Amino acid sequence: MNKLALYCRPGFEKEMAAEITDRAAALGIFGFARVQEHSGYVIFECYQPNDVDRLAREIPFNGLIFARQMLVVSDLLENLDPTDRISPIIRVFEKISAQVDIRLSAELFVETADTNESKELSTFCRKFTVPLRQALKKQAWLADKPNPKSGHFLHCFFVKPNCCYVGYSYTDNHSEHFMGIPRLKFPFDAPSRSTLKLEEAILTFIPRKEEEKRLNDRMVGVDLGACPGGWTYQLVKRGLFVYAVDHGKMAESLHETGRIEHCAEDGFKFQPPKRKKIDWLVCDMVEQPSRITNLIGKWLVNGWCRETIFNLKLPMKKRYQEVVQCLANLAEVLNQKGLTFKIQAKHLYHDREEITVHVVIK
Numbered sequence: 001m002n003k004l005a006l007y008c009r010p011g012f013e014k015e016m017a018a019e020i021t022d023r024a025a026a027l028g029i030f031g032f033a034r035v036q037e038h039s040g041y042v043i044f045e046c047y048q049p050n051d052v053d054r055l056a057r058e059i060p061f062n063g064l065i066f067a068r069q070m071l072v073v074s075d076l077l078e079n080l081d082p083t084d085r086i087s088p089i090i091r092v093f094e095k096i097s098a099q100v101d102i103r104l105s106a107e108l109f110v111e112t113a114d115t116n117e118s119k120e121l122s123t124f125c126r127k128f129t130v131p132l133r134q135a136l137k138k139q140a141w142l143a144d145k146p147n148p149k150s151g152h153f154l155h156c157f158f159v160k161p162n163c164c165y166v167g168y169s170y171t172d173n174h175s176e177h178f179m180g181i182p183r184l185k186f187p188f189d190a191p192s193r194s195t196l197k198l199e200e201a202i203l204t205f206i207p208r209k210e211e212e213k214r215l216n217d218r219m220v221g222v223d224l225g226a227c228p229g230g231w232t233y234q235l236v237k238r239g240l241f242v243y244a245v246d247h248g249k250m251a252e253s254l255h256e257t258g259r260i261e262h263c264a265e266d267g268f269k270f271q272p273p274k275r276k277k278i279d280w281l282v283c284d285m286v287e288q289p290s291r292i293t294n295l296i297g298k299w300l301v302n303g304w305c306r307e308t309i310f311n312l313k314l315p316m317k318k319r320y321q322e323v324v325q326c327l328a329n330l331a332e333v334l335n336q337k338g339l340t341f342k343i344q345a346k347h348l349y350h351d352r353e354e355i356t357v358h359v360v361i362k
């Protein structure tokens with residue numbers, strides 16, 4: 001096997017391809033990315049067959065911006081016989097098991113890309129999961145119950161009804177979500193749908209067991225570009241007091257919590273109130289990404305906050321290059337100040353033409 005499949009948001013295949021090519025090259029692994037625009041995935045083909053498993057283990061999945069999922073896959077299985085799709089798939093898993101120990105794997109995902117065209121396929125995938133799961137259990141490649149101790153997930157990735165890739169991902173280096181998409185429920189009392197962006201960001205960047213320590217009612221946050229309040233809602237829900245900075249109107253329900261102060265000011269000029277220690281800065285202002293990263297850099301360098309989540313709205317062209325440049329500039333500013341920090345960035349499911357970035361000062 002020499003192929004890595006990476007799921008992404010449809011329309012971002014070129015960015016995904018550029019990113020995986022860069023990241024593989026940094027490990028001394030070379031290949032080429034097959035891009036079909038708006039397909040929702042990219043196949044990166046390594047020149048050396050044995051390299052692909054290394055990529056799946058050694059490129060930290062959390063460090064990939066545009067990938068929703070990363071898995072090692074077979075060649076495309078085409079023209080599957082609708083009366084017996086399972087046998088050829090099992091034969092591929094047989095080959096995989098000769099190279100990788102997939103015994104008692106944790107889960108099976110029968111997936112499609114996240115495109116409109118694939119919607120019909122997903123009903124088929126759901127149904128097909130049942131017999132395929134049985135067949136894999138019979139071979140002891142899949143555990144009877146979801147097995148948290150196993151090192152692998154098994155995947156069958158359908159691109160057409162009789163056409164799929166078969167493969168595996170590493171449980172310590174992948175997305176645990178079906179199709180790489182966390183399913184979040186819109187909170188009925190949230191002021192805007194944007195709330196799901198911050199919720200997904202917190203889920204993605206902050207380990208569950210640390211959430212209470214890192215976001216709690218002893219903390220104070222600032223939300224730049226806060227109106228109508230979807231992001232502020234997420235912070236208030238976790239107990240924080242929030243300075244909500246925006247010339248617009250905040251949802252009445254947030255005022256009623258007594259946990260916000262609305263500051264009708266310019267987010268680029270706003271400074272934390274004197275003698276107030278700010279723990280968190282969040283920012284969802286629609287502005288050039290370089291202006292936003294400069295602003296965030298200023299807050300971190302001045303010690304005005306220790307942790308931040310912000311969006312970078314992507315330009316029309318050279319989106320990958322722009323993101324890399326902005327993050328490199330931010331890292332340089334923090335390095336110059338001698339700060340120890342961690343930057344993570346992800347094109348979240350709830351992001352459209354934007355990515356979400358998390359920075360924590362250690």
Ligand SMILES: C[S@@+](CC[C@H](N)C(=O)[O-])C[C@H]1O[C@@H](n2cnc3c(N)ncnc32)[C@H](O)[C@@H]1O
Binds near residue numbers: 266
């Ligand atoms: C995408 S909306 C934010 C939505 C918000 N995060 C939510 O969840 O409801 C962007 C907001 O940024 C505000 N904004 C844009 N430029 C700003 C600036 N320079 N200072 C303050 N707010 C600004 C706009 O007024 C707008 O309300």
